[in-house]
Amino acid sequence: MVSVTRDGKHPTALDLLDEPRPEQLQIAGRLDIDATGLLLITDDGQWNHRVTSPRSQCLKTYRVMVAEPLDACIIGKFASGLWLAGEKRRCLPATLELIDNTEALLTISEGKYHQVKRMFASLGNSVIRLHRLRVGSIELDSTLEPGEYRALTKTEIASVNTLD
Secondary structure, three states, X not given: OEOOOOOOOOOEHHHHOOOOOHHHOEEEOOOOOOOEEOOEEEOOHHHXXXXXXXXXXXXXXXXXXXXXOOOOOHHHHHHHOOOOOOOOOOOOOOEEEEOOOOEEEEEEOOOOOOHHHHXXXXXXXXXXXXXXXXXXXXXXXXXXXXXXXXXXOHHHHHHHHOOO
C-alpha cells in the first residue's frame, strides 16, 4: 500500500476504505511505502494543514529499528537538529529515546521527504523498520489490525484544532 490518493503502480491506503465520497479524502502526513503505523485521513483541508505544517509543531512519534547499534551520544545530535543532504536548513530539534541498541523512539515536528531515514543515514545508519505510533495526541489504536481503520473521536479531532 502507498499513502497517496492515487498511484498507477500500487494500491493506495484509500483503496482500503469503504467510505462515501472517497475522492474528497486526503491523507494527512504520508508514510513511506515500507513504513507502517498510524495514517490519518480526512476530508478537511484546514485540519490536514494543521497536522502537516511545521508551524503547528504537531509532533509525530515513530518506533525505528536500525541496522547498526545506536550510541547514546546521538541523542544530542537529534536534539540539536541534523543537517540532511540537499537541505538548506537543518532539521528542527527532535527527541530520540533509545529502547535498545538497535531500536528507538523518535519524535519529530516536521515531515520532510523520507526525513526519518535521512536523519539516521546522516549519522551513517540505515532504517530497517519504521512504524508511526502517534501524531499529536492521537495514538495508533492497538486494537486495529493492519489495514483496519476507525473514525477519530471528537476529542482527537479537537486536539489537532488546538495546535495553532
